[in-house]
Amino acid sequence: MNVHDDEDFDPPTEKQQGFLDRHNLIPDRQPDFYEAPSVIGRFIRSCRRLAPTARQKHFLQDHRLWKEGMTRGEAFDLISQCKAADESERASER
Numbered sequence: 001m002n003v004h005d006d007e008d009f010d011p012p013t014e015k016q017q018g019f020l021d022r023h024n025l026i027p028d029r030q031p032d033f034y035e036a037p038s039v040i041g042r043f044i045r046s047c048r049r050l051a052p053t054a055r056q057k058h059f060l061q062d063h064r065l066w067k068e069g070m071t072r073g074e075a076f077d078l079i080s081q082c083k084a085a086d087e088s089e090r091a092s093e094r
Helices: 014-022 036-048 054-062 072-093
Strands: none
Touching: 014 036, 036 072, 054 072
C-alpha cells in the first residue's frame, strides 16, 4: 500500500527523485525512500538488456573491442574497464 500520512513518509533523496523525474518513473504518485531504489534498479536492469547505443558501439569499435550481439550493459561494463585501464596507465606514466 502506498498511501502515507505526512509524518510517516520518508521522501526519496534528492538524487533518487532527480533520477525518477528524468526517466518519468512513477509519474502518478510519489514513491518513498525505500521504494525508490527498487524502482530505479528495475529500470536500470531493463536498460542494460537493450542494444548498445551508437556511441557505445563506435567507442568499442575504435578500441577493437566490439562484439556483435552485445547488450547495452555489457558495452557499458567493457567501456568502464577500458577507461579505468587507460586512467591507470596514465597515472603510472606520471
